[in-house]
């Protein structure tokens with residue numbers, strides 16, 4: 001056997017990253033499918049609804065004969081549509097040339113934000129919720145930040161305890177991440193929570209980063225945005241992946257404090273994160289149209305009601321949720337999570353343990369409401385019988 005040449009360096013932080021939990025799930029799914037079993041997969045939060053036809057048609061029509069490099073910041077048409085949506089949805093007036101930028105989905109913007117704001121040695125702390133979407137932490141760690149977790153527990157309605165943060169901590173904080181409607185707990189936050197978080201950010205000189213990827217999937221009461229409390233020290237991040245079932249298009253935006261938007265406008269062209277022109281045209285149509293968003297919202301509400309009912313009928317404790325697309329529950333009768341998951345897997349229902357999203361998720365199970373309505377009905381029947 002010949003020796004391989006000496007490896008070049010790979011940053012320790014990369015080597016330390018956990019293998020993405022979803023790899024193991026994909027293996028289980030493949031095994032069950034190979035055995036010819038029905039698989040009802042509630043694990044990965046990837047929407048499987050159809051992208052509305054008018055958006056698909058318009059995309060196909062807008063593929064040009066010759067392509068050019070698309071604008072990283074977003075076409076004027078797209079930025080105008082986004083500003084229109086923010087005005088209709090939140091009554092917030094955004095200047096499309098100053099206050100917002102298009103993004104390539106929201107994940108890349110979430111990942112890279114810390115690298116733009118963390119200052120080693122002074123502002124080097126990033127506060128992330130626990131449990132949480134893992135990219136807040138990964139982005140912060142790769143930016144060399146120290147990460148501190150803020151537990152989301154049921155007794156506090158899955159809101160971080162902002163009042164427990166001392167002046168020393170806040171004085172070192174570069175970024176505070178919040179995410180409502182929340183992944184994975186399904187919780188919503190009241191307007192006062194955002195107001196207080198923004199006030200702390202202004203008072204202590206850090207950025208409040210509000211991940212609002214699920215904001216349009218509310219049941220009845222429109223979920224509030226951090227943007228409603230002024231743009232200063234606030235950045236909010238949005239996505240068409242869930243609202244418009246456009247995950248594969250990779251389209252989102254960020255909006256907020258023009259000082260931070262300006263810094264991002266400077267650095268982002270070097271990151272290669274411009275969405276293709278035809279995606280930007282489709283995205284403009286999607287933000288302009290509210291009708292399909294209403295349909296999408298009703299669909300998730302139906303799934304949420306159906307599955308909540310099934311879980312509660314068997315005595316599971318389901319966390320309150322009126323928005324987003326997750327149910328978060330404790331197994332009935334204090335059954336250990338692993339045993340409950342294994343039992344459900346045998347019935348063809350795949351779910352993910354809450355502790356995959358952080359220590360505070362221990363004892364909970366996350367259900368992403370992504371299978372079709374028919375599949376959710378099928379799962380509800382199984383759960384009502386056998387959970």
Ligand SMILES: Cc1ncc(COP(=O)(O)O)c(C=O)c1O
Pocket residue numbers: 045104105106107108110133179183211213238239240241247251252
């Ligand atoms: C909380 C949260 N934020 C952001 C994203 C990223 O979505 P996208 O990159 O498709 O916009 C996800 C995806 O699952 C998510 O759960």
